[in-house]
Amino acid sequence: MNHYFLFKRLVAASLLSVLLGLGTPTALAHGPDGDHAEPSAGASTLAGGARLEAKSELFELVARLQGDHLSILIDRYASNEPVLKAAVELESGALKAKAKFRAEQGDYAVDDPALLKLLATPGEHALLITIMAGDEADLLEGVLRTAAAGAAGLDHDTEYGHGKPWLPIWARWLGGAALLLLTLLVWAWRRKAKQATKFAGEQA
Numbered sequence: 312m313n314h315y316f317l318f319k320r321l322v323a324a325s326l327l328s329v330l331l332g333l334g335t336p337t338a339l340a341h342g343p344d345g346d347h348a349e350p351s352a353g354a355s356t357l358a359g360g361a362r363l364e365a366k367s368e369l370f371e372l373v374a375r376l377q378g379d380h381l382s383i384l385i386d387r388y389a390s391n392e393p394v395l396k397a398a399v400e401l402e403s404g405a406l407k408a409k410a411k412f413r414a415e416q417g418d419y420a421v422d423d424p425a426l427l428k429l430l431a432t433p434g435e436h437a438l439l440i441t442i443m444a445g446d447e448a449d450l451l452e453g454v455l456r457t458a459a460a461g462a463a464g465l466d467h468d469t470e471y472g473h474g475k476p477w478l479p480i481w482a483r484w485l486g487g488a489a490l491l492l493l494t495l496l497v498w499a500w501r502r503k504a505k506q507a508t509k510f511a512g513e514q515a
Contacts, residue, residue, distance in 0.1 A: 372386070432457060
């Protein structure tokens with residue numbers, strides 16, 4: 312193979328590695344398990360995005376604490392089919408409240424002031440959710456974890472646990488430069504070895 316052609320291929324591969332290292336990371340999935348849509352946008356999230364997930368053999372749900380209500384999305388566990396117009400009731404400690412189905416958002420909203428005040432308090436809040444959809448009924452349990460006000464403002468990846476922090480750009484540039492240098496050294500070594508072999512053959 313032509314040495315110059317080989318050199319061009321090695322340099323191109325190294326530069327490609329550098330460019331790939333500078334790519335901007337993006338989340339691969341949004342929402343728990345990528346199955347549920349996010350609760351309605353426009354409502355501010357309290358206390359760093361308090362949320363809850365629960366599931367049973369029949370249903371699964373995701374709840375988010377919004378500025379003036381608790382939004383709940385409910386699916387059938389086996390098919391991910393949205394559960395609409397069900398009777399939903401929440402219980403936490405001595406407090407109980409019914410959730411109202413919102414057709415436009417496709418979710419259930421709890422706006423009971425006493426329950427919302429409790430859930431907005433930093434800490435862990437055990438919730439018991441009763442769902443009655445037609446002839447099916449189930450009881451789901453979960454814990455809503457509300458962070459202190461100082462912990463608010465977590466980014467999406469931190470909140471959902473997607474991925475790990477990426478290296479800073481300078482570190483990726485340095486790694487790419489080191490890879491390029493290593494490629495050039497390997498190419499020079501191979502060329503020198505081939506020349507030495509050719510010289511030995513001519514001497515023989």
